[in-house]
Amino acid sequence: MLWDALLLQLGYNATLVAVGATLLGIAAGVTGTFLFLRKRALVSDAISHATLPGVGLAFIVMVLLGGEGRNLLGLLIGSAISAGIGLLCLNWLTRNTRLAEDAAIGAVLSVFFGFGIVLLTVIQSMSIGRQAGLEGFLLGSTAGMLWSDAVVIAIGGAVVLALITLLRRPMTMVAFDPEYAMAQGLPVNRIDLAMMGLVMAVTVVGLKIVGLILIVALLIIPPVTARFWTERAERVVLISGAVGGLAGYVGVAISASAPNLPTGPIIVLVSFVLFAISLLLAPGRGALAVLIRHLRFQRQVHMRQGLLALAQGQPIYESLTLRILRRAGLVRADGVATDAGKGRAAKALRDEKRWEVARADQAHEAAAQLYDGLRDIETVLTQDQIADIDRHIGGPQGIPA
Amino acid sequence: MLELATEQGKPLTEMDLADSPLAIRGLTVSYGEKPAVFSVDMTVQPGSMTAIIGPNGAGKSTLLKAALGVIKPLSGQVQVFGRPLDEQRAQIAYVPQRASVDWEFPTRVIDVVVMGLYRDVGLMGRLRKQHISRAQACLARVGMEDFADRQIGQLSGGQQQRVFLARALAQNAAIYLLDEPFAGVDAATEKAIISVLQSLRAEGKTVVAVHHDLATVAEYFDNVFLINTRKIAEGTVADAFTAETLQATYGGRLATAQVDQLALALG
Incomplete structure (x- = not known):
């Protein structure tokens, strides 16, 4: 019917x-x-x-x-x-x-x-x-x-x-x-x-x-x-x-x-259903998308904080951080960094320095505005620009053991 | 330019009204029954930068809005290059206070700048490629060309302010009226904005800005206009921005030590 x-x-x-x-x-x-x-x-x-x-x-x-x-x-x-x-x-x-x-x-x-x-x-x-x-x-x-x-x-x-x-x-x-x-x-x-x-x-x-x-x-x-x-x-x-x-x-x-x-009234109810679907499911502004983004953001924050802690040889106390690092194969069950973990940690620390330089430079303003402590710098700057910044920082600093 | 430079030194009263980019006579604006601006005369010098200075609630923004025809005055006239404001709208560009709009509005940076081209595009006209590229050029002038496609809600306060300035630049007007362009912006933005304003002056355009930071007045501006509901003083920084006029404008609100310090800094 x-x-x-x-x-x-x-x-x-x-x-x-x-x-x-x-x-x-x-x-x-x-x-x-x-x-x-x-x-x-x-x-x-x-x-x-x-x-x-x-x-x-x-x-x-x-x-x-x-x-x-x-x-x-x-x-x-x-x-x-x-x-x-x-x-x-x-x-x-x-x-x-x-x-x-x-x-x-x-x-x-x-x-x-x-x-x-x-x-x-x-x-x-x-x-x-x-x-x-x-x-x-x-x-x-x-x-x-x-x-x-x-x-x-x-x-x-x-x-x-x-x-x-x-x-x-x-x-x-x-x-x-x-x-x-x-x-x-x-x-x-x-x-x-x-x-x-x-x-x-x-x-x-x-x-x-x-x-x-x-x-x-x-x-x-x-x-x-x-x-x-x-x-x-x-x-x-x-x-x-x-x-x-x-x-x-x-x-x-x-x-x-x-x-x-x-x-x-049925027309109004149908438009309400469309509203409810949008409220929940719209990408970007919908409630579900916001929730997923929040969880993913939280994961990224823990990951990054964990990596920086590893790079600087600090202990990690938060269990969520440890769980995330362990699941990504970056630390062993006893909390010691794996080789992959050491590499990623060193890169995280280096990226922090690169961001610091980029953010101090007005020429990189549009990119610097995207800084949130999480984003990989190569997603916003070209290899040439990063090489420039690296020259500014000085030679690569050894990966801490 | 040479002529203009000598003219700036002359006492304001000698200016021919028709030569002034913006001349206000007997302006009174009132909200309810308390005048915010009372019987104010103002004669802006061509090719100069003027700071409108006064305490909170002194009618600075009101004066600006009345000069733009946004608020209807109780009495008084506004003349732009010696002609009524209504005939000369295209000559005046406005940079409102940042907080005056909702930045959650669904629009991109470039769309906001294009609004400055409304007089060229026409009320119902079509937007063409040349309009977009002109808007892009204005964004570049304030150092925001990389932000064209960003949603305006993502901008920082200083960036919002520069977008508003770019929108005013798109008008390609002769006079720029700015309402607290440096309020709540970072140092980098303040520098970017002031250098754009100075380049406008170098092109022979006229800049009038409501300004709060007494410490930078002498560095940024040629002329000052001191107001506290009534006009207190008007003239070059050297003549009109003195300990006496500041005391008269701010009354007891400015500590004597502060005034002395400013006066000292001015020499």
Whole structure:
């Protein structure tokens, strides 16, 4: 069943939702990266909750005008307007009062959401239009998704991606060093506003599929996941888009493969699984890689300290050091150095001297910065450079017996 | 250059405003209702190196940021070569305090330097090979060419500072404003930075730096600007960097013995 779903063979609606969710995931992941780099991820939570009053008011207006209250485009426009007002309130509060941004987010989020819930309750008691289904915007509801809904999502996502492609460099500059960007004459406030506008667009487009409560997950989890895999902002953007798209697609497939699985929450859970995998397994920044590096580092430290102790004829007391040296065949069971051990020890001592010279010389700065007391000097300097240093030190000093 | 050299000796008030790379008039900046900088005039000499000196919280960084348009002043004007700042942004390069950014940001050294080329590349323009090689040359100038591909989080404090200087050099501006470029850097970096700044001056460019170490002022700089919310003194090191002006700037915070020692060192 899941296999069929993954191959888009569960019928028209599931296919439509899968395409929509994938596009939404990509757009949200890419947009969210800039929010994450700017350290304003939670602003998206305020924006998304601020959409709710707009949904309610748009419904009421459309019904009063004698139309169909559930027109998706109309509801989305309403939600965008109220999210925009929420964003302006947030900006005003942080700029003109002494409130910190987190407090302002809390205030805007709860007030707008509360007002939105009141409107939805009023609408339900008004018995006008076909009001059923407006709650779907809270957590998303894909059951009755129409072709036109998918088109709205696709166009919205494409526009967002196009704008981000244009604005990516200024947005990265502002995220890294806003004051420098301002000194260069970049319109920092407008760039920030544009970024928030894009977040708003993604939020509004995502209301139908994941709903306003969980859209924040699609904006934040993919960039955080991507950050584990790379040290470069451009790649965080791309990987984050891929993670978001994958989560959207797989999430829809899973929810379509069994009855009564909610699409939006499943998408969020899938993106969490991708996050957890990255947290544990990513090379470089993942927890497992960090642990392995730590253990290997510890081994190297003990090895090097042991070798230097051997070279200088000092006794070794630490059992871990002895165990490591013994396993490498550098000392005998009684703690006396083997021939191989003596050779390695002499080299270790000599390398210490070479490092000392290299580190004192500004010409070797880039190499010297890699000094950690462990690294073999030939991995950072050429043979010629080492020969130079050796000349500086003087002739080879005999291997101590 | 000869002309400039004679001009440096003249009293500052005689300078024609239009000739000054950076002229500030009546600048007041306030956070809340306490002015950090009050009614300050400053006239920077072309082709000189000026140290902005004053105690902590005296408004040194604020003055610099207002001169760059990063902070909006309550009142006052900033003119760059006699024209409003907004028309002359390309002429000013900024080296902010090292601690002002998050060095865990996912980016490489070369990417940071390329940010200095933003005016050439354009808001949405394409990055070309020539841009990269220009950024490389700027890194080489601060002795960091081997670090281009390193992640910025791996750099030491002194190296971070030099990357920021390279980013400013990439702008190829006429004026360089530096906020405590020597704070928390090692001696090797301090030497590297000062020699770059001196070579900029030799090219006829103007350098203004917030500076903390009173002992090196006379060695590094031509002019000083003493500030403690209000301007205390401005002029050549010989004229304006005296025991009296320092006492007026630092008040009781500088021990008399310290002041005397400095004055003695200055002759």
